[in-house]
Amino acid sequence: MTKLSVVVPCFNEEDVVELFDARMRQVLDTLAVDYEICYVDDGSSDGTLGKLREIASLHPNRTQYASFSRNFGKEAGMLAGLSKAVGDAVVIMDADLQHPPELLERMLELYHQGHDQVIARRTREGDKKIRSALSRTYYRAVNRWVDVELTDGVGDFRLLSRPAVDALLSLPEYNRFSKGLFSWIGFDTVTFDYRNAAREGGETKWKFSSLVNYGMDGLISFNNRPLRMALWLGMMLTGLAALYAVWVVVNAITQGVDAPGYVTLVAIIVGLGGVQMMMLGLIGEYIGRIYYETKRRPHFLVKETHRSLGSTTAGRT
Numbered sequence: 001m002t003k004l005s006v007v008v009p010c011f012n013e014e015d016v017v018e019l020f021d022a023r024m025r026q027v028l029d030t031l032a033v034d035y036e037i038c039y040v041d042d043g044s045s046d047g048t049l050g051k052l053r054e055i056a057s058l059h060p061n062r063t064q065y066a067s068f069s070r071n072f073g074k075e076a077g078m079l080a081g082l083s084k085a086v087g088d089a090v091v092i093m094d095a096d097l098q099h100p101p102e103l104l105e106r107m108l109e110l111y112h113q114g115h116d117q118v119i120a121r122r123t124r125e126g127d128k129k130i131r132s133a134l135s136r137t138y139y140r141a142v143n144r145w146v147d148v149e150l151t152d153g154v155g156d157f158r159l160l161s162r163p164a165v166d167a168l169l170s171l172p173e174y175n176r177f178s179k180g181l182f183s184w185i186g187f188d189t190v191t192f193d194y195r196n197a198a199r200e201g202g203e204t205k206w207k208f209s210s211l212v213n214y215g216m217d218g219l220i221s222f223n224n225r226p227l228r229m230a231l232w233l234g235m236m237l238t239g240l241a242a243l244y245a246v247w248v249v250v251n252a253i254t255q256g257v258d259a260p261g262y263v264t265l266v267a268i269i270v271g272l273g274g275v276q277m278m279m280l281g282l283i284g285e286y287i288g289r290i291y292y293e294t295k296r297r298p299h300f301l302v303k304e305t306h307r308s309l310g311s312t313t314a315g316r317t
């Protein structure tokens with residue numbers, strides 16, 4: 001019998017985690033699988049950990065949980081869950097029931113047909129108009145730049161076969177942009193659509209600024225093409241400046257000298273200053289990443305676990 005692990009990162013989800021657990025087990029019990037649910041409490045400041053303890057005492061054999069010493073982010077939560085999961089297939093799900101548990105049956109079916117990654121792609125119905133328009137534009141722009149294919153609506157909700165999980169775990173980088181990593185590892189991938197549900201309780205952890213930051217990560221995490229772009233922009237501007245200088249000289253010779261243009265000058269200086277700052281910032285982003293990578297710090301620290309979740313010390317994978 002297939003063993004299925006369900007990985008659930010939770011950050012301040014006390015309002016929904018029990019509901020999630022109940023619905024999840026209801027669905028899992030109808031499927032012909034052996035299963036475990038692996039919760040990762042990502043340093044919640046509410047009663048999430050307490051709820052997880054209760055769940056674990058109700059279903060001691062089919063539950064794992066790990067609780068982080070602080071909030072390390074969803075990427076770290078997923079990584080912890082993946083590294084602790086023992087199933088032949090692993091599904092990653094949000095705790096807020098936006099990922100309908102009922103889709104598991106379909107996912108398993110596709111897994112049994114031999115696919116290594118089964119991706120559930122959400123339609124953007126029910127999203128704020130502006131947010132879905134922004135993300136569409138973002139994906140269109142970003143796919144020109146990055147080496148991997150990023151698709152709008154494709155998130156972390158997916159089933160991974162054991163080989164795919166092991167491949168992900170073999171990527172040691174500290175800055176993890178999972179959307180890209182999932183795509184980078186390849187394997188036989190299949191995608192199907194589902195209607196996104198509204199959150200069952202609690203609230204989203206994404207502020208606008210964190211979305212913008214996430215978008216930047218996507219651009220910068222996969223190659224150095226943005227740096228190449230800086231180089232091109234620099235060359236273009238230098239070329240333009242040279243042409244302009246020639247034009248000024250020719251003009252001065254043929255028409256005589258005449259020196260208005262104060263505003264133009266200021267605009268050019270300020271504009272170029274802006275471009276330079278941006279490019280410096282871009283270089284800084286890459287150097288910052290190198291800095292974090294060289295520290296080789298663990299992705300997360302675990303303070304409490306239930307069942308095979310190992311020791312209470314650092315969880316490097």
Ligand code: UDP
Nearest residue numbers: 009010011042073074077094095204205206
């Ligand atoms: N999450 C997490 N750590 C964080 C932020 C979020 O583990 O720092 C979890 C959260 O508990 C939920 C999932 O990631 O299970 C998705 O978060 P959310 O629903 O806030 O994102 P959205 O659905 O709005 O994209």
Ligand code: MG
Nearest residue numbers: 094096098199
């Ligand atoms: Mg959500």
